[in-house]
Amino acid sequence: HSCSLPLIARFDSSATTSELAAKEPAIFTGSEFRNIDDDVPLAQFAVAFDGASWTDPDSTTLMVMQAMLGAYTKGSSGGKHMGLLSEDIIAFAFTSTVKAKRLQSRATEKEQRRLHLPVVNRNIGEEPPFVVVVQGPPQVGKSLVIKSLVKHYTKHKLPEVRGPITIVTGKQRRVQFVECPNDINGMIDAAKFADLALLLIDGSYGFEMETFEFLNIMQNHGFPKVMGVLTHLNKFKDVKKLRKTKQRLKHRFWTEIYDGAKLFYLSRLIHGKYAKREVHNLARFISVMKFHPLSWRKDHPYVLVDRFEDVTPPEKVEQNNKCDRNVTLYGYLRGCNLKKDTKVTWPYTYTRPGYSGKRHQSVPKDWWTEDISEVDIDLS
Numbered sequence: 001h002s003c004s005l006p007l008i009a010r011f012d013s014s015a016t017t018s019e020l021a022a023k024e025p026a027i028f029t030g031s032e033f034r035n036i037d038d039d040v041p042l043a044q045f046a047v048a049f050d051g052a053s054w055t056d057p058d059s060t061t062l063m064v065m066q067a068m069l070g071a072y073t074k075g076s077s078g079g080k081h082m083g084l085l086s087e088d089i090i091a092f093a094f095t096s097t098v099k100a101k102r103l104q105s106r107a108t109e110k111e112q113r114r115l116h117l118p119v120v121n122r123n124i125g126e127e128p129p130f131v132v133v134v135q136g137p138p139q140v141g142k143s144l145v146i147k148s149l150v151k152h153y154t155k156h157k158l159p160e161v162r163g164p165i166t167i168v169t170g171k172q173r174r175v176q177f178v179e180c181p182n183d184i185n186g187m188i189d190a191a192k193f194a195d196l197a198l199l200l201i202d203g204s205y206g207f208e209m210e211t212f213e214f215l216n217i218m219q220n221h222g223f224p225k226v227m228g229v230l231t232h233l234n235k236f237k238d239v240k241k242l243r244k245t246k247q248r249l250k251h252r253f254w255t256e257i258y259d260g261a262k263l264f265y266l267s268r269l270i271h272g273k274y275a276k277r278e279v280h281n282l283a284r285f286i287s288v289m290k291f292h293p294l295s296w297r298k299d300h301p302y303v304l305v306d307r308f309e310d311v312t313p314p315e316k317v318e319q320n321n322k323c324d325r326n327v328t329l330y331g332y333l334r335g336c337n338l339k340k341d342t343k344v345t346w347p348y349t350y351t352r353p354g355y356s357g358k359r360h361q362s363v364p365k366d367w368w369t370e371d372i373s374e375v376d377i378d379l380s
């Protein structure tokens with residue numbers, strides 16, 4: 001004490017702690033961390049508030065309060081005048097045996113109740129969107145149909161279709177529109193993840209190879225709901241011929257799919273866009289359609305990867321065809337949601353030689369589907 005007094009005297013000793021603090025105010029640099037652990041029956045939390053110097057008339061009250069709540073040391077750095085190291089929390093120390101017993105029996109009761117609870121769905125986030133695949137031969141109007149539907153639902157003009165587009169179409173429903181690429185691999189992918197396939201047919205030309213090809217692929221890769229859409233009908237000048245063609249194409253469509261399969265007509269093009277009323281009808285059908293999980297998908301889980309946090313570029317994966325890197329993915333496994341940050345290790349990759357060389361106009365590079373039927377995934 002005698003040594004430190006002269007040292008202190010060198011400073012302006014008339015200033016109180018609060019005055020010193022006021023000169024250089026503390027900035028609270030805190031953060032929040034929440035960790036839900038059902039095995040720990042107690043919730044622990046920390047509260048920070050402005051303190052008062054010991055000369056302050058409120059200091060005694062605050063000290064009593066702090067003793068009741070528990071204290072945190074200022075030992076470790078965390079800001080100018082404070083620390084963040086937690087100490088024993090006095091608040092959790094029992095002062096009476098009766099209270100201790102009561103708390104203990106309550107904790108046991110809670111634990112028992114937890115054990116007897118039915119398994120709750122702990123999926124994080126919303127349900128995956130329904131995937132509507134828009135398929136058809138080149139130039140049939142796939143992009144225009146997607147643009148028109150987006151415009152109908154969101155009132156926004158979509159200048160270009162560059163990838164899957166997800167839209168909220170109802171309180172509990174999201175729909176994702178995907179343009180089906182016109183190559184065999186793209187069609188196989190699409191047939192697997194589609195909940196609904198919109199088959200676009202050029203009415204002025206009739207059925208084309210791409211439609212039959214896709215129907216064939218769908219037979220083998222899970223048959224989603226299918227609706228036909230006839231476009232380019234405005235090219236008919238003769239009303240009688242138009243009516244006859246519609247009839248003929250409808251019966252052909254029914255033969256290919258099933259009797260009574262839904263077929264829409266986009267018969268008018270106004271300023272380069274489909275007629276509002278016709279788009280409205282199509283959109284309403286999509287909005288109210290009941291989608292059922294397909295039994296095929298239950299046996300062949302497919303993951304639709306939206307976004308990789310640790311992206312493995314397809315090109316790289318291709319080179320060493322066996323990829324065992326741990327990739328954190330954020331996506332949907334059909335039928336159940338994957339937890340965010342689920343660790344997935346896949347032994348092989350879906351990307352095939354030449355993938356990067358191909359022009360994937362409608363699907364962004366960091367988006368692809370992965371067959372994970374043999375992949376070890378921790379879904380707990």
Ligand SMILES: Nc1nc2c(ncn2[C@@H]2O[C@H](COP(=O)(O)OP(=O)(O)OP(=O)(O)O)[C@@H](O)[C@H]2O)c(=O)[nH]1
Nearest residue numbers: 137138139140141142143144145231232233234269
């Ligand atoms: N006359 C007429 N033209 C249409 C109709 N539907 C689309 N088009 C036109 O056909 C062209 C191609 O339309 P897109 O929507 O790009 O067709 P797409 O199927 O996405 O084409 P790809 O991506 O190249 O396969 C555009 O110029 C459209 O305006 C229609 O019903 N009638």
